[in-house]
Amino acid sequence: MNTSDNNELYGLLAEFPGPEPLVQATAQVYAAGYRRLDAYAPMPVEGLAEAMNFRRTSMPLIVLIGGIIGGLSGYLLQYWVAVIEYPVNVGGRPLHSWPAFIPITFETTILLGTFAGVFGMLALNGLPRPHHPLFGVAQFKRASRDGFFLCVETSDRKFSLDQTRDLLTAAGAIEVIDVPR
Amino acid sequence: MPDSTTTLRPPLVTGDKTLSDVTRDICEPMARRPTALWWGAFSISVAALLMGVVAVTYQIATGIGVWGLNKTVGWAFDITNFVFWVGIGHAGTLISAVLFLFRQKWRTAVNRAAEAMTLFAVMCAGIFPLIHMGRPWLAFWMMPYPNTRGPLWVNFKSPLLWDVFAISTYLLISAVFWYVGLLPDLATIRDRSAPGWRRRIFSLLCLGWDGSARTWHRYETVYLLLAGLATPLVFSVHTIVSMDFATAVIPGWHATIFPPYFVAGAIFSGLAMVLTLMIIARKVMSLEDYITPMHIDRMCKLMLSMGCLVGLAYGTEFFIAFYGGNGFEQFVFLNRAFGPFAWAYWTMVVCNVGIPQLLWFRRVRASLPLVFVIAIVVNIGMWFERFVIIVTSLHRDFLPSSWAGYAPTIVEIATFIGSFGLFFTCFLIFCRIAPVIAIAEVKGAAHLKKPHAPQRESGAEKAA
Numbered sequence: 001m002n003t004s005d006n007n008e009l010y011g012l013l014a015e016f017p018g019p020e021p022l023v024q025a026t027a028q029v030y031a032a033g034y035r036r037l038d039a040y041a042p043m044p045v046e047g048l049a050e051a052m053n054f055r056r057t058s059m060p061l062i063v064l065i066g067g068i069i070g071g072l073s074g075y076l077l078q079y080w081v082a083v084i085e086y087p088v089n090v091g092g093r094p095l096h097s098w099p100a101f102i103p104i105t106f107e108t109t110i111l112l113g114t115f116a117g118v119f120g121m122l123a124l125n126g127l128p129r130p131h132h133p134l135f136g137v138a139q140f141k142r143a144s145r146d147g148f149f150l151c152v153e154t155s156d157r158k159f160s161l162d163q164t165r166d167l168l169t170a171a172g173a174i175e176v177i178d179v180p181r
Numbered sequence: 182m183p184d185s186t187t188t189l190r191p192p193l194v195t196g197d198k199t200l201s202d203v204t205r206d207i208c209e210p211m212a213r214r215p216t217a218l219w220w221g222a223f224s225i226s227v228a229a230l231l232m233g234v235v236a237v238t239y240q241i242a243t244g245i246g247v248w249g250l251n252k253t254v255g256w257a258f259d260i261t262n263f264v265f266w267v268g269i270g271h272a273g274t275l276i277s278a279v280l281f282l283f284r285q286k287w288r289t290a291v292n293r294a295a296e297a298m299t300l301f302a303v304m305c306a307g308i309f310p311l312i313h314m315g316r317p318w319l320a321f322w323m324m325p326y327p328n329t330r331g332p333l334w335v336n337f338k339s340p341l342l343w344d345v346f347a348i349s350t351y352l353l354i355s356a357v358f359w360y361v362g363l364l365p366d367l368a369t370i371r372d373r374s375a376p377g378w379r380r381r382i383f384s385l386l387c388l389g390w391d392g393s394a395r396t397w398h399r400y401e402t403v404y405l406l407l408a409g410l411a412t413p414l415v416f417s418v419h420t421i422v423s424m425d426f427a428t429a430v431i432p433g434w435h436a437t438i439f440p441p442y443f444v445a446g447a448i449f450s451g452l453a454m455v456l457t458l459m460i461i462a463r464k465v466m467s468l469e470d471y472i473t474p475m476h477i478d479r480m481c482k483l484m485l486s487m488g489c490l491v492g493l494a495y496g497t498e499f500f501i502a503f504y505g506g507n508g509f510e511q512f513v514f515l516n517r518a519f520g521p522f523a524w525a526y527w528t529m530v531v532c533n534v535g536i537p538q539l540l541w542f543r544r545v546r547a548s549l550p551l552v553f554v555i556a557i558v559v560n561i562g563m564w565f566e567r568f569v570i571i572v573t574s575l576h577r578d579f580l581p582s583s584w585a586g587y588a589p590t591i592v593e594i595a596t597f598i599g600s601f602g603l604f605f606t607c608f609l610i611f612c613r614i615a616p617v618i619a620i621a622e623v624k625g626a627a628h629l630k631k632p633h634a635p636q637r638e639s640g641a642e643k644a645a
Contacts, residue, residue: 131389
């Protein structure tokens with residue numbers, strides 16, 4: 001019965017009256033075995049990502065790798081220029097005068113670490129994204145103001161239009177909305 | 182939000198706001214037509230900016246001989262202005278990164294505007310060394326790239342090149358930090374706008390932000406990491422600026438105290454500029470509930486502590502000149518305090534060390550007009566600090582026969598005023614097109630009234 005619906009629907013969107021009810025409902029729906037779900041809030045809500053067992057991100061690793069690449073390339077560029085490509089003998093001082101290379105190495109480390117972090121965050125979040133099925137739901141506009149939503153996607157193995165709707169209502173949803181694809 | 186401190190600490194947002202009140206209060210001034218006050222300020226700023234454009238065009242076309250520099254005083258007004266603006270640019274990152282790491286939640290009211298201010302101040306700062314090059318159209322020569330001039334490489338051992346890297350990194354990272362912070366708020370504006378060009382623009386700018394829990398989780402992680410990276414950056418930038426001076430052998434510049442001294446001064450001047458702008462903005466944009474006297478009070482305390490650090494540095498410099506026993510160093514400091522530029526020196530001391538001491542008094546910190554005046558005084562004092570450091574150290578050098586004076590020409594003054602024009606023009610435009618307060622951050626940090634039960638009362642009761 002739900003197969004035909006599933007093709008036209010992206011999922012079910014449930015609205016909750018506040019951050020705490022949303023966290024509770026998310027934990028409840030997750031505990032019921034649903035995995036393809038996401039919660040939407042106008043601000044970061046403590047415990048929300050944890051409620052759907054989303055704890056670890058690879059962001060720190062991405063920033064670390066970006067920083068290391070930045071630092072190494074900054075230092076090696078200076079080394080290559082000062083020692084190999086364009087050596088200048090100033091009163092017999094060593095060509096590889098590493099303390100003088102530190103400030104620029106530091107700056108390039110920070111620069112590439114930050115860029116890796118920002119672009120990595122955007123990429124992992126799937127941004128920029130011109131369209132999302134949720135943007136078609138009129139109520140979803142409030143997700144950036146004062147609306148707290150939980151969306152269970154039809155692609156979830158456990159998804160069944162009636163049961164999922166009942167579960168969301170039982171979890172305290174004010175309203176459950178069909179999200180067209 | 183369970184928090185035992187709620188009753189002890191003053192609220193971050195006054196006026197019993199709900200989440201949608203916050204959105205409305207911050208977004209509405211942008212949708213309204215600009216007030217006469219805004220137009221007035223904008224016309225003055227643009228006039229100043231145009232004057233600067235004329236002055237810059239003239240000096241680039243003629244050559245920087247139109248400045249008041251001479252063989253002895255080779256750095257003066259332009260480098261003073263450069264350091265002045267870079268310094269102002271430090272408060273933004275201090276507030277957005279350092280205070281973030283210290284979990285100072287009150288920063289949410291001011292960080293957006295402070296970051297914007299940083300961006301514009303660093304832009305203003307960049308203009309001066311560019312013009313000083315004499316041939317600014319060859320500015321790209323400062324970048325290390327394989328070229329047809331030999332190839333001729335830049336000198337990586339020069340603090341002046343470190344400065345190029347530090348300032349451009351700082352500008353890029355301030356811009357990125359600011360934009361990342363803006364994303365959720367741009368989505369808020371997108372969702373508030375009626376379908377049309379405005380909505381389309383904000384849809385593009387917010388990159389399709391949807392506020393999902395996973396997005397927020399990564400966003401918060403990366404914000405924390407960026408704050409961790411930007412914190413050493415903010416200290417490094419003015420440290421490197423100070424090395425432009427400290428690595429030279431000029432008495433009065435060649436001092437190990439310079440990096441911390443410059444960083445404290447930068448944060449001091451930056452906070453003064455943030456206070457100046459915030460006291461105006463909260464009135465003009467009716468944001469009194471978000472930028473409360475509590476916020477002003479905290480920034481005053483921070484400014485006072487930085488002012489005391491700067492005062493300590495002034496004292497230390499004098500002591501080391503005496504204790505170090507170097508005759509040239511002693512002469513420079515005596516010449517600073519009692520020589521031809523004594524008026525500038527004492528202006529600096531009074532403005533930076535004397536007058537800010539009034540901030541010890543709670544009643545002074547609570548009086549916005551007084552705080553405003555003190556912040557302006559500090560801005561002036563910090564400009565004079567850089568002028569004193571640069572000009573008094575140079576104008577009487579080792580050889581009395583080469584001693585010289587310095588006075589700025591009208592072109593230099595016009596350029597300086599023009600940089601203020603650029604700064605305020607950018608800031609006023611920013612106030613019109615972006616939320617001046619980080620909406621999502623305020624919502625997350627402040628203990629707002631419970632989100633009002635949405636339209637369907639029965640549903641809300643069922644949920645409870």
